Amino acid sequence: MHYIVLDLEWNQPMSYNSPAYKSVGGKLLFEMIQIGAVKVDEKFNIIDSFSQLIRPEHYIKLHPRIMRITHITQDDLADAPGFCEAVSAFADWCGEDYVMLTWGCDDISVLNQNMTFFKCETPLAKIYDIQRLFGEMIGNSKERKGLKAAMEHFEIEPDEDKPFHNAVHDAYYTALVFSRLPEPRKVLDYPLTPKKLQHLDRGKRECTAILRVRSIKDGLSSSAAMTPPCPVCGKRMEVAEGYVRQRDEMYMALGDCPQHGLAFVKLQFGKNDEGKRIMTRSASLSDEQSKAYVNTKHLQWQQKLAAQQETENQ
Numbered sequence: 001m002h003y004i005v006l007d008l009e010w011n012q013p014m015s016y017n018s019p020a021y022k023s024v025g026g027k028l029l030f031e032m033i034q035i036g037a038v039k040v041d042e043k044f045n046i047i048d049s050f051s052q053l054i055r056p057e058h059y060i061k062l063h064p065r066i067m068r069i070t071h072i073t074q075d076d077l078a079d080a081p082g083f084c085e086a087v088s089a090f091a092d093w094c095g096e097d098y099v100m101l102t103w104g105c106d107d108i109s110v111l112n113q114n115m116t117f118f119k120c121e122t123p124l125a126k127i128y129d130i131q132r133l134f135g136e137m138i139g140n141s142k143e144r145k146g147l148k149a150a151m152e153h154f155e156i157e158p159d160e161d162k163p164f165h166n167a168v169h170d171a172y173y174t175a176l177v178f179s180r181l182p183e184p185r186k187v188l189d190y191p192l193t194p195k196k197l198q199h200l201d202r203g204k205r206e207c208t209a210i211l212r213v214r215s216i217k218d219g220l221s222s223s224a225a226m227t228p229p230c231p232v233c234g235k236r237m238e239v240a241e242g243y244v245r246q247r248d249e250m251y252m253a254l255g256d257c258p259q260h261g262l263a264f265v266k267l268q269f270g271k272n273d274e275g276k277r278i279m280t281r282s283a284s285l286s287d288e289q290s291k292a293y294v295n296t297k298h299l300q301w302q303q304k305l306a307a308q309q310e311t312e313n314q
Ligand SMILES: [Zn+2]
Pocket: 230, 231, 232, 233, 234, 235, 257, 258, 259, 260, 261
């Protein structure tokens, strides 16, 4: 028996108002554009690799964010096979006696949704989660660590000629982590089930918290204001420029989540029923996430902040 370590890249809709998203988005949130994998033998040596680009049929235009992180270009995909053909080539490469492994549940959720959407019936083996086994090993199964953190743990240096976010490179690094685990075979204790993928509706893209503060100044410099949580994943974000006063007791800043992108953070100061000063913090993910938009937003913020400081100094 051998192990197949799988990693995928996918495209996302240009916008949630695009005709493509409106027509298929309910059933296809992301469209796969690359299958990458490496084959690992029973002694945990990497013995082969597989990389296949896929021509998207619905989200045809590559999202700038995806182009930026994967370095895949529109031209690269033009002559690539369609989804089912790519999966069938992958299954042939996998061979007979194998189990499939991946890092976390994102990839198989996307794979599962694409398989269903494209009515692709190529059978693939059951998939197990290396991320959970790693979490168990470091004694923290709750917190889902990133692949890079696991590489750092084992002091695995990334190769210069294998940049991240290329499916076959990420699969290679995942396999290296897998082979360094004290008991790699235990990965079979962690079968994966795909999650249902859905675009987060408004409610889930916003989070609000009410906090007691002594003064507006204290509130603005508190960690609740300076490192607000991403409204989607809850990870602490940086507010690069800081807060700009919008109205008397209302301030806004831009937050950046490495995974979810630009969010708007709003602080509204006021008093609660007992007359104590409170700060209501709400963070919401921006609908627009193109690189140009995000850059412009940050520039605007720098200018607003500079103007604000000037008035304050007068
Ligand atoms: Zn996030």
